[in-house]
Structures are given as C-alpha cells and as structure tokens.
Amino acid sequence: MLTLTVQDAQSDMRLLFNRLAHLYLCRPARRPDCLAQSFLLALTLILGADQLLWAQQPSFPRGPGFYFSIYKLAAILLIYFIWVSLCSWVDSDSQDLKLDTFLWNPLMTTAGALGLIAVWIIPFFWLGLLAFILFFVGIGLWYANIRNQKVRYDERVLTKKHLRSLLRRYLRLNIGEGGRKGKGPRVPVRFIGRGFDQKEEDPNRVKRAQESRGYKGALEMVYEAVTTRVTDIHMEPTKEEMAVRFRVDGILNTVTPFSRHMGEAVINIFKVLSNMDITEKRKPQDGSFSAQVEERLVDFRVATAGGVAGEKMVMRILDKSQQIINLTQLGMRDKMRDQIHGLVTQPHGMLVVCGPTGAGKSTTLYACLNEIDRLQQNIITIENPVEYQLDHVTQIEVNVKAGKTFASELRSILRQDPDVIMIGEIRDQETAEIACQAAQTGHLVFSTIHANDTVTALGRLLDLGVQPFMIASALNAVLGQRLVRLLCARCKVKYKPNPELLRKANLPAEKIKFFYRPPTEEELAERNEEAKAKNKRVTDEELVCERCGNTGYFKRTGVFELLVLTDKIRDMIRENPNLNAIRQEAVKSGMRYLYEDGLRQVLEGGTSIQELLRVSK
Numbered sequence: 001m002l003t004l005t006v007q008d009a010q011s012d013m014r015l016l017f018n019r020l021a022h023l024y025l026c027r028p029a030r031r032p033d034c035l036a037q038s039f040l041l042a043l044t045l046i047l048g049a050d051q052l053l054w055a056q057q058p059s060f061p062r063g064p065g066f067y068f069s070i071y072k073l074a075a076i077l078l079i080y081f082i083w084v085s086l087c088s089w090v091d092s093d094s095q096d097l098k099l100d101t102f103l104w105n106p107l108m109t110t111a112g113a114l115g116l117i118a119v120w121i122i123p124f125f126w127l128g129l130l131a132f133i134l135f136f137v138g139i140g141l142w143y144a145n146i147r148n149q150k151v152r153y154d155e156r157v158l159t160k161k162h163l164r165s166l167l168r169r170y171l172r173l174n175i176g177e178g179g180r181k182g183k184g185p186r187v188p189v190r191f192i193g194r195g196f197d198q199k200e201e202d203p204n205r206v207k208r209a210q211e212s213r214g215y216k217g218a219l220e221m222v223y224e225a226v227t228t229r230v231t232d233i234h235m236e237p238t239k240e241e242m243a244v245r246f247r248v249d250g251i252l253n254t255v256t257p258f259s260r261h262m263g264e265a266v267i268n269i270f271k272v273l274s275n276m277d278i279t280e281k282r283k284p285q286d287g288s289f290s291a292q293v294e295e296r297l298v299d300f301r302v303a304t305a306g307g308v309a310g311e312k313m314v315m316r317i318l319d320k321s322q323q324i325i326n327l328t329q330l331g332m333r334d335k336m337r338d339q340i341h342g343l344v345t346q347p348h349g350m351l352v353v354c355g356p357t358g359a360g361k362s363t364t365l366y367a368c369l370n371e372i373d374r375l376q377q378n379i380i381t382i383e384n385p386v387e388y389q390l391d392h393v394t395q396i397e398v399n400v401k402a403g404k405t406f407a408s409e410l411r412s413i414l415r416q417d418p419d420v421i422m423i424g425e426i427r428d429q430e431t432a433e434i435a436c437q438a439a440q441t442g443h444l445v446f447s448t449i450h451a452n453d454t455v456t457a458l459g460r461l462l463d464l465g466v467q468p469f470m471i472a473s474a475l476n477a478v479l480g481q482r483l484v485r486l487l488c489a490r491c492k493v494k495y496k497p498n499p500e501l502l503r504k505a506n507l508p509a510e511k512i513k514f515f516y517r518p519p520t521e522e523e524l525a526e527r528n529e530e531a532k533a534k535n536k537r538v539t540d541e542e543l544v545c546e547r548c549g550n551t552g553y554f555k556r557t558g559v560f561e562l563l564v565l566t567d568k569i570r571d572m573i574r575e576n577p578n579l580n581a582i583r584q585e586a587v588k589s590g591m592r593y594l595y596e597d598g599l600r601q602v603l604e605g606g607t608s609i610q611e612l613l614r615v616s617k
Helices: 006-021 031-047 049-056 070-096 101-121 125-148 160-170 203-210 215-227 260-273 334-344 361-369 406-416 429-440 454-463 468-474 499-504 521-534 567-575 579-588 594-603 609-615
Strands: 189-192 230-237 241-248 251-259 285-293 296-306 311-319 349-354 379-383 394-397 420-423 444-449 475-487 493-495 515-517 553-564
Touching (some): 070 101, 101 125, 203 215, 215 230, 215 260, 230 260, 334 349, 334 475, 349 361, 349 454, 361 444, 361 475, 394 406, 406 420, 406 429, 429 468, 444 454, 454 475, 454 553, 468 475, 553 609, 567 579, 594 609
Parallel strands (some): 349 444, 349 475
Antiparallel strands (some): 230 241, 285 296
C-alpha cells in the first residue's frame, strides 16, 4: 500500500477547507460542483488517510474551475473595510467626546462579527451581505444619534451639510450649492426681522434690508461666522476700510475686511433688521434680530457706538444649539460637580459665580438651573438680556429705559412665591442686599458678579456696601471660573516640558514625561509639504485643518475655583473680614486655585501650559 506523506495530507486538508470556505463565494452555476467536491474530500478524510491519494488521481471530479465570483469577493472585502473604518472612527470620536468607549467598541465589534457569521450561515449570499451591513450600520447610526446630541450643530454627522462636505471632499461634487442665475451661489441664510421679545416677524424690515446694497455681503459674513463657531462679530471703521474681526474661543481673529462704503452699507442692513435708527450714527443703540441658518435658528444681539473714525458695531451670536445643558459638559472634576449639585439642590441660600466678562458665568447658571426639577419648583430669572430660553422657567428681561431694573424686578418677583431666583448680575448695593435677604428668607438665589477669584468676590460684595453679617448668613458658596481653549486632537504636538517650569508648578519632573502644545508655523508648513508630496491634487484650502483652522485649538472648557463657606469662614466674615486670612482658611478647607484646577487639563493633554497661564494670571 502506498504511504501518504505529511505534505500530501496537508495539501489535501488545505484543499478541503478552501472548498468549504469558498462555498458561499461560488457563482450560482458552479456551487453544486463546489459542494460536491467538498463533500467528497470530507468523506475521504473520514474513510482513511490512505484514501486521500484518490483525490490526486486524474479521474477525480474536479470540474472546469473558476469557482470564485469576483463580484462577491469584491463586495465582501469592500463592506469589511467599511466596517473596520467605522469601528476606528467610533473609537477615536468617542475618546474625543469622552463617551463610553468600553460600551461602543464592543458593540461595533460584536455587530460586525455577527454580520460576518450571517454571511456564511445564510444560504443566499446577497441576503447575508445585507444582514452584515444592517448589523454594524444600525449600531453606527445609534452612536451617531447619541453623539450628535452632545455636540454643536456644525459638528454633527449625517446632516445635509456634512453629507455635502463628504461629496465635495471625496467625489468633487458640489450638490445643493448651485448658484442662482445671475446672482452667484446661494447662501443658506434667511434673515428674520424679529427681536428676542417679539413673537411675530416684521417682514418690512427684511424687505428693506434685501433692497439695500451689500445684502449678499451681510449674508455671507453671517454664514461664515455661524459655521466657524464665532461668538462675536466686530465691525470697526478705519480711514479706508471696514475691519471685520471674529471672536472664536475667546480670541479675536481678523478676517477679510469690507471697503468703507460696503461696510457702512452692511452695518445699515443690520440696523434695519434690529429696528434701529440708521440716521443716528453718534449715539449708542442696541437691538436684536434672528436668522435661519441652514436648519437652525440663531439670535443676534446688536450694539452700535459712534467713534472718531465712524460707527462701530458688535454682534453677539446666541446659538441655541450650542447651549450647555448640564454640569457634566462644563469640564468640572467629578468631586466638584457633586459639590455644585448639592449646593443647587439646597432649599435656600445663595450661590455666586464670579469671573471676568466672557468667562461663561451665565452658561454655568443655566447648567445649574437644569439640575433642578423645574416642574415642582417655581423658578424665576432676571436677565439682561435673556440669552437662552428654558422650559418651565419664568424669564424676565431687564429694560432700563422702561424702568425695569434688577432691583425693581427682584422686589416684584418676591411677591410671586418663587422657590429659585436667578439674577443675571449683581451691580449695585440695592440688588445685592435684596438678593441676600431673599436667600435668608427661604429662597435659593443664583447670581454672578465681576471678580477675579472667589475671595475677591467677597470683597466686591463688601465694597458694594452689603453688611458682613448678611453675607455670612446668606452666602453658601462662591464659584470662580475661566475658559481655556482645548488643544485640537488632530494638530497637538507632544513635547518634553522644561524641568524648571515643572519645579515652579510643584509638579514631579521624574513622573511627567511630556506635555502637549499647538503646532508652530514651521511644523504646519512641514506638515503641508508632506501632504502635498503624498497627494499632488490637494489644494491650499484643503491643507487647513477642518477642525481648528490651523489655530491648534478647538472649543473651550472651564477651570474652576470653589469656595464653600464653612462655619469658621462665616465667623471670620462677621468678625473681621480679612481677605488674606479667609483665603488661607479656604485653602485649608480644600479649595483649589484656578491654576491648580487648570493643571489637571494640562496633565491630561487637554490644553497647553501657555493657554493656562494666559487665562489664570
């Protein structure tokens, strides 16, 4: 009897498993032959190893070959790589947004694995492939829906704007961006002649604006600002032009200016929309209007002032899709978040948020109000102006011209049985005293005050003329805050920090291996050259980072300093309000300075040490 070699057995084993594995990739016409040969090889293995020689005989029914379907093989490989790419994106995106990667990564992997099993189990190949697609695409859409609720509108995926950008980027198609005959490309912005306190639109304002020179320039400027995360638009006249600056993440950036005549025409358009007097260019005026930008409604608060060179305009953009809705999104430590939650759910007392203009104080108060059960409590706010509207909350807007001040409105709402009162800002002694009295009579009061840190805020209240015993009895805590820019995850550069800097920051140099920083101009130029070398078709516009615009920073987060008034601190305020002594006692009680809280973001790679020093000086 012939002896079967190991190589022969291995070869025939491979032949068997290849037949079995490729069965579902066979063409329909060849599938019976493929199945028959796989069955014969399996039967031969069962009968005996020596019979494997039968498969080497010329009489073995091998068929004409060509059992692979190139279309099926290409389809399964294409879908497989799409699944792998989607898993990679979900992993990186969930890490950037601080979502639960331990949930989404296993879900995406399991969905794809089940889909692959379905391909081999279901007798009909295309039906199994469809099941594969539905498995992982369904989980992907679920993730997209969850992450879209946690980001601003312009960062959402699978929107019309996002799909158009994908088509433009990968297929060079500009679908939905065609121009109107004789009028150039259409700008997806529609102005609405309606202020914050108006329910009905005034079409005459929009009609007058549309007939004005520079209308298209106003549309394009607003669209660019809203889609690039701008919070304020500054239009400043010079001798020859109208300079335009956008404030992004707290930093003013110069953009393409208007000519002097065109800039003045654009300012007049916004004054018409805001129902201002276009003939008055010296006295300050203020107003508001709205705009429909793609699929979202954006409000604009407009203020003008006459200067030596001409009339200047500043527009604050109030985008409701960017509203912070809870404390988790503010960037607090878990321990501090729990402390704030405990403070805002107390039955009475006063919480004051301090910081300079633009530090996010109002946003923090809105987040605090969202921690309260608004259905079971009567919540009233006094603001100037009302920036975001909250459900089940009575919001009152201050109007000095009509005699509605913080103090007068605060007196009136105390007769409306409020449980929680939010005061937009404490500016004078009368408002401060009424707020303290309300906190002592069973109300929970939130407010803001301009001060550099928490202890200085106590001094500010004393300077306004509030009695020390009232402050000690009413105040529960003071929260100081700043906003720091976050490093762009795509652009940030790792580097080894200077040991001297670590020593000054009281950080262990031997344990800290590296920090992160934004790229320099030389590093950006080098990166662009590498990109051009890899793809010669890439344009200069595409070399700009779509996320941060080559600034190295994207979005902002808060750094905080929380001073909780203990019994000892209350006694110190009543007896001898010495700010230095109060600060020392607060540190002993566990208070961390703004700089110390910001170092947490630096160590985690969220921001740079230079950015922290900029905001915490």
